[in-house]
Structure formats: C-alpha cells, structure tokens
Amino acid sequence: MHNHTGIHPGLKLRHIRAVLDIAATGSLSQVARAQGITQPALSRTLAEAEMLLGVPLFRRESRRMVLTEQGGRFRQHASLALQALETAAASLHPGAGQGRLTVGVLPTAATRLFPRIALRLRDLAPEVLLSVITGPHSYLTGLLRDGTIDLMLGRLPGAREVAGLAFEHLYDEEIVLVARSGHPLIGDTRAALAACPLILPPEGAIIRGAVDDYLVSLGLGLVRPAIEAVALPLARGVLLGSDALWFISRGVVAEDLDRGDLAVLPTDARYLAGAVGITRRQAGATSPALDLLMQLAREGAQAGLYR
Structure with a gap:
C-alpha cells in the first residue's frame, strides 16, 4: 500500500462506485450481479481501491462486508464528491437534467x-x-x-x-401467505405450513421479523424455509409447479391473485402488516x-x- 496522502492518480471512478455500492449493500455478490460482472472481478476492483488509498476499507463480519472507520470516512466524502461530479457534468447541458x-x-x-x-x-x-x-x-x-x-x-x-x-x-399493507390455486391444503393453514415447502423473505428483509413471529405463535418457530426470496418471477414459478407456500407483501402478488393464479391462505394475524x-x-x-x-x-x- 502506498503512503501518498492525496488521491492516487490510478484511482478511477469504477473504484469509487464499487466501494459505495458495497457499502450500501454489504454484499460483494449482490453488487457484482447488479453491475453485471463476476464476484472475483469486483473483489479485484476493491483490492485495487484499498491498495491505491493505502487503507483497508472493509472488514468481513459473518457474511457481510462492513466499513472500517477509514472506509466510513471515505464513503462520506466520496459520495459527496460523486454527486458534485454528476452536477458538474449536468451543468454542461443546461436544462437536460432538470427533468x-x-x-x-x-x-x-x-x-x-x-x-x-x-x-x-x-x-x-x-x-x-x-x-x-x-x-x-x-x-x-x-x-x-x-x-x-x-x-x-x-x-x-x-x-x-x-x-x-x-x-x-x-x-398499510398486509403480508399474505399464498399458494397456487387448487392447493390441496388451501383451507388448513397450520397443516399446510407444517407439511409444505416454505418460501420466506430473506433474513434482514423488513417483513421477515413479522413472519417469524407469526410462525412462533403457531408453534412452528423451528420450521426451516426451502427457499428465501422476495423475487416474484422465481417464487411464482416455484409455487405454480409445487405445493410450496410463500409469505410476501400483498402488493407483490396482487396481479396473480386477481388472475386467480395464486390464492391466499387465511392467517388471522393482525400484526402481519x-x-x-x-x-x-x-x-x-x-x-x-x-x-x-x-x-x-x-x-x-x-x-x-x-x-
């Protein structure tokens, strides 16, 4: 790592954007997918940024990338600098960015x-x-x-x-438990939850806590999900091809419910909202x-x- 106190001439915008995106998500794999590159390529970009800046920007905690103290300071100033650069570029075309x-x-x-x-x-x-x-x-x-x-x-x-x-x-929007129309246990929610594959929102998702609490209230706190997802195309495909169940916000599946492709199982839980x-x-x-x-x-x- 170099000991230069100013910005290294080798530091590029791709390095800065990579650091900001990783800081926003805490996930190398998620950022790599969003940028359309491989995770090893993103890891190399991050390693280059840390080498050029001369400090470690992240530490790994469990499965997340967490900013170091130096990384937090860099993120604060780099995000402002990036906004300033975008404003400068927009100023070259007056009126174009106003809309x-x-x-x-x-x-x-x-x-x-x-x-x-x-x-x-x-x-x-x-x-x-x-x-x-x-x-x-x-x-x-x-x-x-x-x-x-x-x-x-x-x-x-x-x-x-x-x-x-x-x-x-x-x-306010409720969290619903959905399955394919014609599911054999559509009228017996507890039996369905105990017997069928379950799709849950990922750990850390805003609605996951409420869903976990509901399962505990039924004595099903130890039930393990088959899949963790909030993506509609994936979950819809699994539901339509199996007896799986999915806890998800109603707005995500509203169109499928209207068409009759999916059906709601009763939960009678007011806090699922x-x-x-x-x-x-x-x-x-x-x-x-x-x-x-x-x-x-x-x-x-x-x-x-x-x-």
Missing part, C-alpha cells in the same frame, strides 16, 4: 402501485425522464443515503436504518418533478391503486 428523477422501488410497490404512478407522470410531465432502480431494502437505503436515488417507495425502514431519513406514510410510503433524506433537495411524483404517489394511495 430526470431516479427512484428506488421496493417489491411491494413495484408490481401495481408504481407502474400506475409512472404512467400518470408520463401523461402529466412527458419531458421527465424516470429512472427506476429496484432491489432489496438495504441496497436502496444505501443508494438513498448516497444521493444516488431521489426517493424510495416501499416499506418503512427499520429502526436502525431510519436515522437521517424522513418517512411519509401512504398506506406494515406501513408503506415514501422515504427521503431529511435534507434532500426537491424539484417540481419530484414534488409531482410524490403527489401522484399520495393520490394513488388514497385511490387504492395498490390494491
């Missing part, structure tokens, strides 16, 4: 509510370029903090993630386009477009 919005959309809002908001925004402000990023909660929260996205639409962040962020409640809304940085900038998008989200929620 661009970058939004993070969680699965619960991605299937039904947000597509309707996006279509309405297109009708009212066709000059606005809407860029949408989807992914797990921890990933999008990191992008929000770094200023990569303007807002996040979906579940209320957890207590450990909410510092520095502002949440606006839009509606959570708040959905808009999350922004407390000191985040605003714009006419962003204000319009938020107003459309409020109107869509009031009209029940998420159902």
Whole structure:
C-alpha cells in the first residue's frame, strides 16, 4: 500500500462506485450481479481501491462486508464528491437534467402501485425522464443515503436504518401467505405450513421479523424455509409447479391473485402488516418533478391503486 496522502492518480471512478455500492449493500455478490460482472472481478476492483488509498476499507463480519472507520470516512466524502461530479457534468447541458428523477422501488410497490404512478407522470410531465432502480431494502437505503436515488417507495425502514431519513406514510399493507390455486391444503393453514415447502423473505428483509413471529405463535418457530426470496418471477414459478407456500407483501402478488393464479391462505394475524410510503433524506433537495411524483404517489394511495 502506498503512503501518498492525496488521491492516487490510478484511482478511477469504477473504484469509487464499487466501494459505495458495497457499502450500501454489504454484499460483494449482490453488487457484482447488479453491475453485471463476476464476484472475483469486483473483489479485484476493491483490492485495487484499498491498495491505491493505502487503507483497508472493509472488514468481513459473518457474511457481510462492513466499513472500517477509514472506509466510513471515505464513503462520506466520496459520495459527496460523486454527486458534485454528476452536477458538474449536468451543468454542461443546461436544462437536460432538470427533468430526470431516479427512484428506488421496493417489491411491494413495484408490481401495481408504481407502474400506475409512472404512467400518470408520463401523461402529466412527458419531458421527465424516470429512472427506476429496484432491489432489496438495504441496497436502496444505501443508494438513498448516497444521493444516488431521489426517493424510495416501499416499506418503512427499520429502526436502525431510519436515522437521517424522513418517512411519509401512504398506506398499510398486509403480508399474505399464498399458494397456487387448487392447493390441496388451501383451507388448513397450520397443516399446510407444517407439511409444505416454505418460501420466506430473506433474513434482514423488513417483513421477515413479522413472519417469524407469526410462525412462533403457531408453534412452528423451528420450521426451516426451502427457499428465501422476495423475487416474484422465481417464487411464482416455484409455487405454480409445487405445493410450496410463500409469505410476501400483498402488493407483490396482487396481479396473480386477481388472475386467480395464486390464492391466499387465511392467517388471522393482525400484526402481519406494515406501513408503506415514501422515504427521503431529511435534507434532500426537491424539484417540481419530484414534488409531482410524490403527489401522484399520495393520490394513488388514497385511490387504492395498490390494491
């Protein structure tokens, strides 16, 4: 590692973006998939960044990559610097960036509510370029903090993630237990949970705690999931081809329920629900386009477009 105190001439934007993305997710594999590269290639990029900066930026804790003290300082300043570079580039084309919005959309809002908001925004402000990023909660929260996205639409962040962020409640959405239509145990939830393969949200997902609590209340706390996933295409394929069950936010499967491809098993648990809304940085900038998008989200929620 070098002992230069300034920026090394070999440090590139790809190094900085890699560090920021890994810090946002804590996962090398997740960032590699998102960037369309292999995990070894991303690991080499990170190793190069640490060598060029002369300090370790991350340490591995269990399965997560956690920022070191030096890494945390670098992330704070690098994210601001990256925003400044993007602003500088946009200044070369006055007016071109004023109609661009970058939004993070969680699965619960991605299937039904947000597509309707996006279509309405297109009708009212066709000059606005809407860029949408989807992914797990921890990933999008990191992008929000770094200023990569303007807002996040979906579940209320957890207590450990909410510092520095502002949440606006839009509606409450239940977590449902679904199976293919015609499932042989559709009327006996407890028997189905005890006998059938189970798909659960991954550890760390916002809704996982409520699902775990529900299973404990039935004396099924030791049941192991066959798969952990919130991705609709994957889970739908497993459900339609087996007797598996899936705990997921209703908004994710609303279209499948309407078509009759999937059916809900009764749970009778009031705490299998959570708040959905808009999350922004407390000191985040605003714009006419962003204000319009938020107003459309409020109107869509009031009209029940998420159902």
